[in-house]
Amino acid sequence: MSVRSEHLRRMMGAYVARVIGDLFGGRDVDDRTYAGRLFALFAMGLAMVFVLTGWLLPSESVNSALTLALVAMAFAALGVFLPWHAVPATTPFALMIAGLFAVAAAGEPAYRGLHHYVGLYVVLFAYIGLTQPPGRSIIAAPLMLTSFLIARELAVDDGATDLGQTVVAELLSVLLMGTLLGETLAQLLRRRHVVTDGVTRLLDAVGFLNHLDDEREALNEVARVCADVLGADSAVVMIAESPDSTRYQTAGRANAEGTRSDARIIDIGVGASATAAAILAGRTVFAGDDTAARLMSPTLVADLGARSIVAFPLRSDGEPVGALIAIWREPVGTLDRLRLESAELLADQAGKAVGRLQQRSALTVETLTDPLTGLSNRRHLDLMLQRVRPGDGVVLLDLDHFKRVNDSLGHAVGDQVLRRFGECLRSVARGDDCAARYGGEEFALLLPGTGQRGAAQVIERVRERWLSIENGLTFSAGYTVARTDEDPQVTLARADEALYLAKALGRDRAEVA
Numbered sequence: 001m002s003v004r005s006e007h008l009r010r011m012m013g014a015y016v017a018r019v020i021g022d023l024f025g026g027r028d029v030d031d032r033t034y035a036g037r038l039f040a041l042f043a044m045g046l047a048m049v050f051v052l053t054g055w056l057l058p059s060e061s062v063n064s065a066l067t068l069a070l071v072a073m074a075f076a077a078l079g080v081f082l083p084w085h086a087v088p089a090t091t092p093f094a095l096m097i098a099g100l101f102a103v104a105a106a107g108e109p110a111y112r113g114l115h116h117y118v119g120l121y122v123v124l125f126a127y128i129g130l131t132q133p134p135g136r137s138i139i140a141a142p143l144m145l146t147s148f149l150i151a152r153e154l155a156v157d158d159g160a161t162d163l164g165q166t167v168v169a170e171l172l173s174v175l176l177m178g179t180l181l182g183e184t185l186a187q188l189l190r191r192r193h194v195v196t197d198g199v200t201r202l203l204d205a206v207g208f209l210n211h212l213d214d215e216r217e218a219l220n221e222v223a224r225v226c227a228d229v230l231g232a233d234s235a236v237v238m239i240a241e242s243p244d245s246t247r248y249q250t251a252g253r254a255n256a257e258g259t260r261s262d263a264r265i266i267d268i269g270v271g272a273s274a275t276a277a278a279i280l281a282g283r284t285v286f287a288g289d290d291t292a293a294r295l296m297s298p299t300l301v302a303d304l305g306a307r308s309i310v311a312f313p314l315r316s317d318g319e320p321v322g323a324l325i326a327i328w329r330e331p332v333g334t335l336d337r338l339r340l341e342s343a344e345l346l347a348d349q350a351g352k353a354v355g356r357l358q359q360r361s362a363l364t365v366e367t368l369t370d371p372l373t374g375l376s377n378r379r380h381l382d383l384m385l386q387r388v389r390p391g392d393g394v395v396l397l398d399l400d401h402f403k404r405v406n407d408s409l410g411h412a413v414g415d416q417v418l419r420r421f422g423e424c425l426r427s428v429a430r431g432d433d434c435a436a437r438y439g440g441e442e443f444a445l446l447l448p449g450t451g452q453r454g455a456a457q458v459i460e461r462v463r464e465r466w467l468s469i470e471n472g473l474t475f476s477a478g479y480t481v482a483r484t485d486e487d488p489q490v491t492l493a494r495a496d497e498a499l500y501l502a503k504a505l506g507r508d509r510a511e512v513a
Contacts, residue, residue, distance in 0.1 A: 032091075033084040035131035039092040040079025042127050043099065047072035075099050093132050096124065097143050104147040105154070121171070125178030129185025137182025141175045191338075215357045219252025222324060222350045226312075227254045229342050230335065232326035234304060237314070238266055238275065239322040239354065248275070248322060256304055256327070278311035279320045284344055286310045288332050308332040310340070312347035316355020324350060372415060373422030375443070376436035384434045384446055385488040393447035393455030394491050395479040396499045397425075397462070400507040402441035405473070417470065424466050428458065444492075452512060455479045459510045474508035 047069040075095060084091070121144055128137050148171055223235040237252035246269035250256075268276035274285040288308050306327045314322040324347045368380035376384065388394065399421060406414040418441065425435040425443060434446040445462075447455050459477045466475065478498025482491045498513035505511065 031131075032087070032089055035089075035092045036079050036082055036084035038079075038127060038131055039095060040076045042096075042123065043072050043076035043079055045123070046099070047076065071102055072099065090132075093128065093136055093140075096127065097140065100124075100144060100147040101150070104151040121174050122178045122181060125182035126185065129182035130189065132182075132186060134183060134186040134190060137179045137186065140182070141179045144175060144178075145171070215354065216252060218353055218357065219350070220254065221252075222346060222353075223252045223254035223256070225346055226324055226326050226343055229346065230310070230326045230339050232310075233329045234327045236304075236325050236327070237322060237350070238325065239314075240320070243319075248279070251322065274309055274311040275323050275325060278313045279323050282313050282315060282320070284310065284312050284340070284347075286335060288334065305329045310335065310343075312344055314347055314351035314354055316351050316358075319355075321351055321354045321358065370422075370437040373419055373437050375422045375425065376434055378436070378439060381434065381436035381438065381444055381446075384436075385492060388446060388482045388488045388491060389448070390482050390484045390486075391449055391451055392482045393445070393450040393452070393458070393479060394482060394495045395445040395447065395455055395459060395477055396438060396492075396495045397443045397445070397459075397475050397477045398499055398503065399441040400474045400476055400503075402473075417473065420469055421466065421475075424462060424469055428461050428465055444495075452479075452481045455481065456510065456512070476502040476507045477510035478502055478513060479510060480513040 051066065051069045078095060079092075082091075124144070125137055125140070128140055219237040219239070223237050226232070227235040234255040235253065236250055236256045238248035239251040241247045241249055247265055247267050249265045266273065266275050268279055274287045278285040287310070304327055306329070308328040308331050310326050312324040313320060314324060324343070326343065368377060368383070369375070370377040385394075399417070402414065402417070405417055418437075421443065422435070422437065425445065429435045429445065430447075432448050434444075436444045436446075438444045445455075445458065447458055450458065456479065459479060462477075463475070466473075476499060478495050478501065480491060480494045480498060482488070494513040498511040501513075502509050502511040
């Protein structure tokens with residue numbers, strides 16, 4: 001007996017060292033592997049209980065107790081070597097129940113020793129609570145009771161003394177307490193997982209925001225994380241059209257492809273809404289059910305079927321820049337405090353990111369804009385030239401005898417003339433055209449897809465518009481059309497040659513090259 005006991009002790013020591021090393025040695029394991037390794041640890045503990053119980057039982061029952069210990073060790077081996085990532089998540093639970101019935105099948109030794117370690121069931125409930133979803137402890141309780149009754153019947157049939165109703169009552173108390181313990185642990189861990197997942201998403205999103213230069217992509221990610229953290233049906237991010245505007249338009253969204261999603265606009269200066277209250281007051285506003293319908297923007301109700309919303313202000317340096325709005329299509333009574341705080345943290349970081357991106361955009365615009373006319377500068381023109389495609393029109397314009405204006409009327413008046421000509425070009429240019437100040441009194445137009453005839457028509461529109469603004473001061477123009485496989489600078493040089501020709505032929509005209 002001593003040799004076998006020593007052998008078992010060494011086996012269990014080796015298994016325990018391996019499993020504890022994997023569980024607590026700092027390795028990253030998934031939830032299924034963790035549950036399996038913890039199952040192995042519990043099985044080893046059960047094996048030790050059987051060995052200790054064997055010493056307390058009469059000598060004729062020692063072999064049976066050691067047999068049960070070996071069975072427990074076999075389950076522990078499964079826990080160590082089974083590829084848990086490839087088996088169903090319910091496998092540890094099923095193996096634990098199978099182990100209980102294996103013990104019950106032993107009959108007498110299990111039944112005789114049960115009053116010594118009935119508390120072991122509480123430990124098993126703790127394992128279920130730590131590794132299984134809520135509800136499994138409720139399922140396990142009647143199965144544990146059934147396994148005990150089976151052990152009782154088998155033991156009595158073999159001549160064992162019935163331990164009576166006292167042990168049964170004790171067991172029922174243990175099952176009740178164990179069920180409560182297991183369910184409490186499962187609910188707490190589920191809540192922890194929700195919070196942990198939310199925090200992880202938040203940290204990922206914050207890192208994403210801090211390294212992203214595309215505002216729309218960043219705000220789409222903010223909307224996605226917000227919807228996930230709050231469990232909302234959809235989310236949108238509204239950004240002010242301009243720093244002083246009361247109109248906010250959709251700049252990011254998640255699951256919010258409404259009928260008018262691309263043109264969705266909320267005016268916080270018209271009517272009362274949760275969005276307006278959040279932006280103006282700088283605090284979170286929740287409209288949770290139909291009784292708060294007056295706080296819901298008609299735009300969101302009509303377009304996304306909103307029945308409940310929560311709006312978070314987006315602020316940068318203390319100033320409002322937008323709002324983050326989570327939307328549910330059914331009434332929501334309350335929001336989980338931790339989820340709400342997580343979303344508020346996200347909104348705080350999103351507001352700072354929006355402010356940073358807008359400041360960067362403003363700086364970029366400033367470096368690419370002519371300060372006098374507000375048109376693109378030469379640097380931006382060079383960048384836009386790289387996008388010119390065959391068939392695009394390239395136009396150069398030059399104010400005739402502009403030097404006379406400066407010499408006779410002064411540079412201040414000359415600057416006013418340049419500004420007015422810039423406004424003239426801007427009023428004629430289409431959305432995808434590029435109007436730029438080329439240098440001095442020279443200007444340029446890049447006209448995608450116009451061709452030669454379209455470019456000539458644009459020049460005539462500029463001429464008509466300019467005559468209505470500045471009568472008596474004319475301009476000359478040279479234009480051309482980009483060719484296949486032609487360097488953009490070569491195209492620009494041809495337009496410059498055409499402009500030189502127009503001036504040589506008497507000015508106040510347009511020539512093509």
